[in-house]
Amino acid sequence: MTALTKYQRIEASGLWRASPEDQRREVIVSIGDATLMISDLRDRALTHWSLPALVRVNPGDWPAIYHPDGDPGETLELPENEGEMVAAIEKLRHAIERRRPKPGRLRAVMMAASITSVLAVGVFWLPGAMIDHALSVVPSVTRKDIGNKLLAHVERVAGPACNAPGARPALDRLAKRLTQDGLRLSVVQTSVFDAAMLPGNLMVLSSSLFEDHEVPDVAAGHIIAEMLRARDTDPLGRVLSDSGMFSSLKLLTTGNLSDEALKAYAETLLTRPLADLPADILLEGFRAAGVKSTPYAYARDVSGETTLPLIEADPFPGEAPSPVLSDGDWIRLQAICEG
Known part of the structure; x- marks a missing residue:
């Protein structure tokens, strides 16, 4: 030092x-x-x-x-x-x-660096500050590795990822249609949850979004909403908040999180209630992505009572600027778990 x-x-x-x-x-x-x-x-x-x-x-x-x-x-x-x-x-x-x-020497050197930082700054004793520090220095390649490992634990809880022939290119086109940020999508055969963003810009989706609806706009709406939540709260930050301060310290000193921490997080991730988003934030997300909000609103509440702002202020009350997916790609995704 x-x-x-x-x-x-x-x-x-x-x-x-x-x-x-x-x-x-x-x-x-x-x-x-x-x-x-x-x-x-x-x-x-x-x-x-x-x-x-x-x-x-x-x-x-x-x-x-x-x-x-x-x-x-x-x-x-x-x-x-x-x-x-x-x-x-x-x-x-x-x-x-x-x-x-x-x-153990490299771990000791990095531990000493972290402890010195704690003593010098003081605020890093607080779990929230430790998480913020970890999020600021963890490279994207580490985030992707954590996301992939977490997805494996999610698959153990919800079932393996669906990969029917021809579905993967359609899923990639759906991600590219909604964002240019390199979003990766994975689908599991479950109806326990709708969508969950993992670290490394990886999102896992329920197959019910494709199997139970007539149009792809519903799945697109859930993807948009989850991307907005991830923009507000870093998915890796959620993992570290649930896992405790020592997981943040382990990530800082070794660049990894334990399988036990990831397994425990996966078991609670899919059943926790999603954070509500203000209607104006959602509508701006739909407008930016060029997607109608009405199908998503009725999918959340068939009566439309609790999602009325999304229906009345739909940024595209007629037709959206372009379809979410081609008919062929939508048919492939509706059968993504049949392969």
Whole structure:
């Protein structure tokens, strides 16, 4: 931690991009508590990278190029004139690497970093603050891994995922029709719940959304509503809140959550009541996605009494700008669990 404290005084400028499709942008790089902090020129944090999970693409060459372990699409370039920062990063990376073969040492180093952060800031003793800190530093590849593991536990509770021939491309087209954020959809044969967002932008749906309704707008409505809930409350944050502060600490120090914590969360996830969303928020979500709200409203309440605002203020009282799905894709999804 003496070395970390020393290097926390170093700042450098570099070029960062979030994905291969994005343009590189100039950023300020500094070293925090076991993290590499990347900020824009107005000192607004863009992302945090865990030092133990940092990979250099081109050792010995310039500019030095780094990315988080498991996510080569997000890169940081440091020019040769920022050699002091590169030397600091390499020294810390090599120090961490020397400790990897020794059982328990890496965990101890990261635990010490977390404990020092707690003592220095104080607020991290609070479970909520610990969760917020974890959510700010966990990379997308870790979120996807947790989501996939959680889905396996959900399948043990609700049944295996449905994969009738031809249904997967139709499901992918449904996700792309509603959002361009890389949403992944999975369907299980159950009527216990409608939709649940998991970490890593993964949503699990009930087969009843396709089997029990005449139009795809109902399934689309549940997907839109759950995406709005996830925007309001991070799905990984829900897992950590249910699992307790020590799960957040384990995620910070090892990059994983225990199977026991994920299993316990899966057993309660599908039966808990969904948070109600204000009608104006829902209507804006339907408007942005180009989907009628009336079919979803009547699916929730066949009388329409409790969902009247969604019916009266339907953003598309006539026809939506484009169909949610083609007739062929809708037929495939109605039979997704028959394969």
